[in-house]
Amino acid sequence: MNTPEASRRDSGARPTIKAVAAAAGVSTAAVSQAFNAKGRISEATRRRILDAAAELGWSPSATATALRSARTRTLALVVRRPTDVLGADPHFTELITGLEGELAPRGYGLLLHLVADVAEESTLYERLAAEGRVDGAVLTDARADDPRPPLLRGLGLPAVLLGAPHPDAPVPTVGLGNQGAGIHEAVDHLVELGHRHIAYVSGPGELLHTGLRRAVFEETLLLKGLAPAAVLSTDFSEAAAVAATEELLGMAQRPTAVMYANDSMAVCGIGAAQRAGLRVPDDLSVVGYDNLPIGHWLHPRLTTVDQQVQRVGAAAARALLAQCGEKVPPVALDERPRLVVRESTGPAR
Amino acid sequence: MNTPEASRRDSGARPTIKAVAAAAGVSTAAVSQAFNAKGRISEATRRRILDAAAELGWSPSATATALRSARTRTLALVVRRPTDVLGADPHFTELITGLEGELAPRGYGLLLHLVADVAEESTLYERLAAEGRVDGAVLTDARADDPRPPLLRGLGLPAVLLGAPHPDAPVPTVGLGNQGAGIHEAVDHLVELGHRHIAYVSGPGELLHTGLRRAVFEETLLLKGLAPAAVLSTDFSEAAAVAATEELLGMAQRPTAVMYANDSMAVCGIGAAQRAGLRVPDDLSVVGYDNLPIGHWLHPRLTTVDQQVQRVGAAAARALLAQCGEKVPPVALDERPRLVVRESTGPAR
Secondary structure, X not given: OOOHHHHHHHHOOOXXXXXXXXXXXXXXXXXHHHHHOOOOOOHHHHHHHHHHHHHHOOOXXXXXXXXXXXXXOEEEXXXXXXXXXXXXXXXXXXXXXXXXXXXXHHOOEEEEEEOOOHHHHHHHHHHHHHOOOOOEEEXXXXXXXXXXXXXXXXXXXXXXXXXXXXXXXXXXXXXXXXXXXXXXXXXXXXXXXXXXXXXXEEOOOOOHHHHHHHHHHHHHHHHOOOOOOXXXXXXXXXXXXXXXXXXXXXXXXXXXXXXXXXXXXXXHHHHHHHHOOOOXXXXXXXXXXXXXXXXXXXXXXXXXXXXXXXHHHHHHHHHHHHHOOOOOOOOOOOOOOEEXXXXXXXXXX | OOOHHHHHHHHOOOOOHHHHHHHHOOOHHXXXXXXXXXXXXXHHHHHHHHHHHHHHOOOOOHHHHHHHHOOOOEEEEEEEOOHHHHHHOOHHHHHHHHHHHHHHHHOOEEEEXXXXXXXXXXXXXXXXXXXXXXXXXXXXXXXXXXXXXXXXXXXXXXXXXXXXXXXXXXXXXXXXXXXXXXXXXXXXXXXXXXXXXXXXXXXXXXXXXXXXXXXXXXXXXXXXXXXXXXXXXXXXXXXXXXXXXXXXXXXXXXXXXXXXXXXXXXXXXXXXXXXXXXXXXXXXXXXXXXXXXXXXXXOOOOEEEEOOHHHHHHHHHHHHHHHOOOOOOOOOOOOOOEEEOOOOOOOOO
């Protein structure tokens, strides 16, 4: 004959605190204490009770209900970058600023995790979902065959993916459309200024947006009947930007214009060019990417591509908050990144 | 006839760990391991278990999981700044980089909250403690009569306070000693270069470190028999830094040197001076504060005070991790901030 507990388990009926107490060989009061972290039960007993409860699928109903409906008021932002590049690339500061602008007034926090690779990132989402640590996640750095959207869908964790709008994506995408448009405009701008030797200083090749922008750079030049003066890859670090610039300035046929994959590298490039005795833009035109605030204040002011990082962050936060049940209107985004012409680009000599 | 799993699902009864184990063809212990990211199960098995759990709608009780592992592996960083200044001041990016350098390799995350004032910050700690969301907190921007250390002590939440070492503080302090030393050195450096009209562009007056540095600036000048050319307060924003610089350059007796409360403002100040037709350092010497990476790459390279923001972040993370029971050796910090003389300071004309 079955014990009452076993029959309950087998029939799939809801387990009871009595069943947990019986399975652990303790009183029901001790079970309560184990879950409330109160009382004088030993760690070994607490563990035995929690294991028995897990085995039976029991949890204190009030707490369980509260936990099920309760919000953590926390969104995850997992960044796949070495920690030193996080500091070097103000892009993330801009993104976080955009997110926080929406989260802070609503009392939400941002859980920031740095991970080394996609596998580590996936394991982390599994843990955050299992432990109920966040209400949703903002995914950055979209890749081809990205495993994260289906994973998060499977985990039941709301998510948005930063990147070009993609109607078939397993999770909503938030970003400007036509992501190559800014690069396209920048190349047009330089060619109109008479530049024929234009170089590109890229980010790491494996990132989707990096590869896309580099491809648009090369295609746009090709449409004009031109070839790149050079295309150099970097890890986004300042030292790599300076090294790439020095390499370009040392070429037999020196480029008359350089486009950088972000503003931070462009600022370093301007410094390196000035240090080598070149004037910007008289001797060398420089184009950045991101439209960070600093570019507006430097002398010369930086010509760059505005991809509205803060605004995309705000839109991502709102899209995710809406998925989490908050009543927030969506943020309208421009249909594409735009070139902002300032002072660091001029006629080719 | 229905399988037990199907009948459970159909009857709407609560799914059990046993059902998940059966569906995935593993032991219940393996299911626990899959959700706790522990044990030696393969990635494929883990995924099969998570899929089965998602299919059945089962997840470990958050309370049970939390109590079993006890750690959230999350530390809080609450920043009392308007969101737009967060983006403007790379100081926080540096601090976060320093913290993440220690947290990321250990699988810890950083919960970032922006708040408007101390009252909001205190309420937040109370909620985070009550909901068990973090293992500890890093406190920034120490104030006179700071209510946070006693509050966190009362909440039983481990904390470190960023600032000058203070043996009697209710929570451990992490920071360089002799915090005025960098300002003192900078004033000495400028006076030795022949400057007699030195201005100071400060941060918001209510912050402890801002007030301290401004006082040291004035006292050091006084020791040399000099008075400040001007002392202007800002909210740390780039626009305010430019406005302050323009105000100084418009003075009847124009300062020959300006010290800024952070590098970000100093970079804006250099841009504003160059835009006004002045050469740095020939016509105007500029000193920053923080030693951010960008200062090393600009032309001219920025003379600044190194207060080792990243290293202080790393030390704070380790001190907090140690309080949370992690075995980490402490980070040794220099005894004081130091002046880094580069190219933006030169002899007074």
